[in-house]
Amino acid sequence: MFSQTRQELEAQRILLKEEINRVNKLLFTAQKNEKNALEDLKDLNQKIEVREKLIATIDKEAKAITREINSNQKEIDKLSKELEVLKKDYAEMIFKSYKSKSRQSRIMFLLSSTSFTQAYKRTQYMNQYAAFRKKQGEEIGVQTQKISELNKVLRDQKKSKDTLILSEKEQKAQIELDKKSKEGLVTQIKRKEQQYRNEIKIKQREEAVLSAKIDKIIKDAIAKSNANKGTTKNTGFALTPEAKALAASFEKNKGSLPWPVDNGLVVRRYGTQAHPTLRGITITSTGLHIATNPNANAKSVFNGTVLAIQVLSGGKKAVLVQHGNYITTYNNLENLYVETGDKVVTGQVLGKIFTNKVTGKTILIFALHKETQRQNPSSWILKR
Structure with a gap:
């Protein structure tokens, strides 16, 4: 003190x-x-x-x-x-x-x-x-x-x-x-406790399914990069010298990456944690849940290439951006301004974040991987 x-x-x-x-x-x-x-x-x-x-x-x-x-x-x-x-x-x-x-x-x-x-x-x-x-x-x-x-x-x-x-x-x-x-x-x-418990379980299953899909996309991309290099070794991306330099630059910026939104508030942390209101329930978050303003856009936190676009239930979308052997994911978007293969720069708008009409909240789910290993995004973005 x-x-x-x-x-x-x-x-x-x-x-x-x-x-x-x-x-x-x-x-x-x-x-x-x-x-x-x-x-x-x-x-x-x-x-x-x-x-x-x-x-x-x-x-x-x-x-x-x-x-x-x-x-x-x-x-x-x-x-x-x-x-x-x-x-x-x-x-x-x-x-x-x-x-x-x-x-x-x-x-x-x-x-x-x-x-x-x-x-x-x-x-x-x-x-x-x-x-x-x-x-x-x-x-x-x-x-x-x-x-x-x-x-x-x-x-x-x-x-x-x-x-x-x-x-x-x-x-x-x-x-x-x-x-x-x-x-x-x-x-x-x-x-209504039992009703709420059931709703939480459904949401957790949906997040687990999405997480598995993203993991598969990354694994497939790693396999493809190795196949292009004429090797079957799939432990990590086969990077070009340019991609290695980008990954090294990304690593150097750990703790100082910009937020993926202009104005945001973390409403759920990364990782396994007790439910904030219901006892006896453990929830797992694969990324940061960031509340922001209605009509807000998600922005790339670093230079990279759009690796993939994932269409989710209800028409919502997720954008995966590759930074060498690092991947950032921007989930819960309703409109996209980029396509697979596009080069993006730090701060570039990727898409408009979905606003839930029932809760009135605009939430971006921001995740980060190194190869297939999930990272805690809080350790990478600027502290507020």
Whole structure:
């Protein structure tokens, strides 16, 4: 906790607020034809989770400011004590100088010297004394300025802390409202729990069938590339020098690939995971499920070639783009702007993402393979 600076916490708080805005915009403003308590609860849980992270971050940031305030207050107290000593010494110096001038002038002090050397030393002494007094006066000015600046910083810090505390109270009040809504949804789900469980199983089977089809397309493409090279070795793509260079470039960009949508929110992670709302159910996701705006387009995350187009149930489509020995898949499209064999570049529009008229959501399923091995897309795209 303490390894994070206040600047890092502030940046994290801003990102979480942006994520809450995306959650509200992409999950809660969609025009739904039917109410689905299970979907609504999943969305609400995601909003609550992000808001809880925001509250925790605000709390850490407020504590960091408190530590800064305490540190600055100690520094002000220390400087104030030093300033008092400086002022006291300076006052005594001025008083002694005044008394000295009242008894004899500087000229008489010099003329009373018994030798030239003594007169010279007395001149040096008087100059040094005057310079020291001037320096003391300047130090008082500098110290006073430091305290003034620290006091201003302190006021700003206290103001920032008060603002954060108010924001935290607002977030906590909102989360209580969300939790009350959650209780109502849980009650509704319990009445139709078996129906929801059956629907989840059907969707999981459909995703498994699609995944198997994509795996076959990749395996066939690997076999074809090897056949063209006159070999039966099918452990991986037989790549041309150009394709090897593309794959190497793709690998170098791991963690910094652009998102396949302009504005997106991950609503389901990659891999095997517990169902977000129903206990005892495990779901497997072959890619990232990314919610985006209605009428949004899917975009290629890197230069490549359209390997294949898969037509799914209901007329929905999936586009596979090959980047050397890497394959990215863009699933749940309704209109396509590319064809098999097309060369594409980073950011090129591939197709329009399907919007579910029942849920009102626009979801892109983004998957990534190296040869036939599935990869976690979250490790490859930019962190948000």
